[in-house]
Amino acid sequence: VVWPGGNVFLRYTEPPNAAPRGELRADQLDLHALALIAHRLPLGEATHDALEAFAPRGLVQSMQASWNGPANAPSSYNVKGVINGLAIASQPQARTPGVQGAAVDFEMTQAGGRAKLAIDHGALDLPGVFEEPVLPLDRLAANAEWKFDGPKISVQVGGLQFANADATGQAQFSWHTSDAATSPARSRFPGVLDLTGQFARADGTRVHRYLPAHLPADVRHYVRDAITAGTASDVKFRVRGDLHDMPFDNPARGEFRIGGQVRDVHFAYVPKSIAPPGSLPWPALTQLSGELVFERSSMDIKSATARFAGTPALQVVKVDARIPDLAHNSTVLVKGLVRGPLPDALKLVSGSPLAGLTGNVLSRATATGNADVQLDLTLPIHDMASARVAGSVVLAGNDLQFTPDTPALQRARGTVAFSEGGFTVTGGQARLLGGDLRLEGGSRNVNGEMQVALRAQGTVSADGVRQARELGFL
Template sequence: MPLPAAVGERLAEHPVRGLIEHVEARWSGPLDAPQDWRVQTKVSGLAVGARPFPPRPDGVPVEGVPGIEGATVELQATPSGGTASLAVKDGALEFPGVFAEPRIPVAEFKAATRWRVKDQQIVLDVDQLALRNQDLTGSFKGRWQTLPGQQGAKRFPGFLDLTGAFSRADGARVYRYLPLGIPADARDYVRHAIRKGDARDVAVRIKGDLYKVGDHPPEPGSEFRFAGQVSGVTMAYVPRMLQHEGEAPWPALEGLAGELIFDHNTMQVKNASGRVQGHPGWQFTRVQAGIADLTDTRVLVEAEGRGTLASALGIANASPVGGFIGHALDKATASGDATLRLKLDLPVAHIEKAKVEGRVTLAGNDLRITPDTPQLAQAQGAVAFSDTGFSIEDARARVLGGEARLSGGTPTGKASDGHGRSPVELHVAGTASAEALREMTEWAPLPSVARQISGSTAYEARIGFHSGQPEVLVTSNLLGVALDLPAPLTKPADATWPLRFESGPVAGTEGRTRFRFALADELLVEYEEDREREGGASHVRRGVIGVGAQALPQLALPTSGVMARLQAPRLDVTAWNEALSSMFSGGQPSEASAPSDSAFMPSVWSLRTQELVLNDRTLHDMTAKGTREGRVWRADVQARELAGRLDYTEDASGRASKLVARLSRLSIPAHTEPAGAEHAKAEAQGAPAPSSSAGQIPSLDIVADDFELRGKKLGRLEVNAINHDIASAKQGGRCRHGS
């Protein structure tokens, strides 16, 4: 074709392919400088290669010359203007320096334009522009013109006034159409945050100098806005790529529906609602999110939601919030509904500086912090949390049968545990009733002991969590509570006895826990247990039991085993046996009353009392020291009435099986107590003594070198007897006679 040399060179540098179906050209004057001209042509299969330009010295990309593939063009042009129609079928558009992926495949593209030229000013009217590909469908119209009052290259990239809409868009591909003028971290955030979703009727409005239209703050009078409704969106507002390895993920929102807006250099999600992925019991009814300046990507999220409190706990524990609150709620269970307000401030480039604020409002929920802490019933109040911890605000609940006030959280000024977890302390102050203590089955053997308790009393409790391990402290003066137990643990309701209960991990150990119970100056119980990782089973490592004011001083845990020390002016074994029977078997003798774990029983013990009452007999000035091995109890005893060694064996159910006694002396005096008269009366009537039970008498093997009966010296005593009731039960009803 007779083209000017400059045009030929340009075509060589910028390849063009296609079929010229028709061309008609007229001009007057030289071809390279015509005085007037007119061109009319149609080209099909047109492909014009894009021409990228190098970036600026500061790295900012420069828009290149666009390219096109698979186009059909019909053109009429004169020096003063013209018209053109463009249609692309299964082709592509390419915009180097504009998008990170410059080539945009299109299934269909149509444009109808007309332009006019006056001096150096060009005005292009787009009467129709329609685009459809796998990601979106849209139609637009508008006007582009060179910048008024400018000459040469300063006229470009020009002024655009465009209006239109995307009737359909794939939310997961939004990032692909964000221009390179938006920083890479903002584009990457949108790419990883919006995982799926659909947009409908996205209104598009662009007006202004194309060189400045995306500036922040925007030029006065300029517009750059994409706004439409989205649905079915899955949004990871904190994408995993922003988090450190091993950090708990923030749960994504799914089924999100609302309005998505890009306005100049900002992004907003307004009036949205959605669910929390993996937690179907929770719904966010109002979500506002946005980036105020895409050149400094800082994501702000405000959300309000409601759902089951159990779901809210699941969300907190599975997200970084669990670390913020020291994993205090990892084992918590709850029922009922709650509401949540949440604020997130997420600087994308420095996500470690993220800020979190939240508030959960309780409305009559039942909550249990750990499996072995009491239920907080009908809880009212609020729990506020942040990236630095949490606090309980004006909370009330029914605990242990009475009203209680709750407070606490993450104390300020206390150091973390070295893993970024701050200590947590909860405080409870309320009233506990004996009836409620009987229902605390997870605090065995407290429910059994509570059978001998009546009334109610005030208490204070502190539950701490250090390195995720609970520590419990309960204190009370027990005013208002009566203890129906034998001496020395008999207490009227109007007396004050200080009580202190502690439990928690043993410092400097792994998997070892302790609990300590102290009651006034009369009782001390303390154990250490080793808990296995698998299954959570525990084994007693050591323990100590002290009964009586004189037994407690200098009482400490032994190196191993369980030590017991009993020291009181009077110990009524019969009364204690009846009390224990009432506590652990409801007053009915039963094999179930046997201890479930003999490891809690003492392996070494000592006893000192002025009077030891056993059935209708009393031993005076009694001292004893002994051991236990399995079901065998051994003791060296010394009293006014006897001296020597006793071996006592229990059967598998905990009942008396055999008593072996080797005594240097044994004295059975005449009855002097009222109990003796009652015993004598019973004997005279041929009935057993009131407190005796034939089924409880063990087999006997007794030798006493010096035996005295009611003041008479009878010399050596040997007794060998078998309880026929027990023997027949063990041998299927057959009696075995003994001597």
């Protein structure tokens, strides 16, 4: 063993007919060196195994410890000290957390203790909590207290402040072991958590990194691939209940909610990772601002505004996106009201999978003027071939021609509803062939091809009929 310096005093006695006793005093002591020394001492196999597994490192500024009983199972003990640069390895199988780069001022006995924790450019290692277990931290500070009452363990952490490249925030929480007799886990662990906190700043592209590991990987990866830009602020989070029941689909079991305002989000609701190979890209939403909420097993974007990538003149005046169940058969539901130039809206449809979903009924349509377009998409994450679309276009004096061989409608008013089954016109009014007409009808599938059939009531002029080149539709 290479001794790097520092002072240590160790006394360990096993008097006859009495319990062993030990005393340790140290300052400026390297924990790694101390662990190597401990391997040479008769501390028992369990203690040696623990030292090897947890691989403690750091510099003990000062420490005083005394205990009665075997070192690996003392009947009483008192330990206090200050450690800088503390590193303890996590234990993934037992889901025991680890730490890197911590400064700890602590005092504890067999009944409990307290600690002041600070991390400066270190990390927490949280196996089983996140897909990426190591959580880098630029800064973390917290005060902790814990108590042991027979089999019950309780912990309180206050004044928790943290910052890293992804977020800045604060939190407080309490945790205690479950009652094994009443817990659904039939065990004291993973325990009962009551957590409240807030992110003052968060990077939207890293939301997926903080989704619980119990969610299916493809769902976490969907969130990763779908949200590729954006920031969040005033994000509040709340977790309350037995962690065995996370994410608390039964409200009586507890709460799980993360919610805040997002802005400048790029939301590819059908990212390439789930789109069928070779398919047209879905138009992503850009400059999205609204509320993002993860609650129990659901994800929601609420009352947001946005624009479509590639068609900036189209304004999404309101969009709601929802995944009702992140854990099972996840489906993305998107409902949006789009306002802007109707030619741009038709171009957006014809240049995306929306054209195929609507049977290409609007792929040859031309129009002028502005309009409101309502979109309603159902997008199964695991089966995009089963995607569905419904929507409507509210005409307010537009010129519209459905196909080159149908007559042009001038100053058209009414609603054109569309879906994968075709389109229908209701309450239609327009100038057609030189006269004012009322229109009803739509498209229908004839021998595998969509054909347009419109019923018109009104009058036409002889001059309008002579000038029409589309009489082949009659």
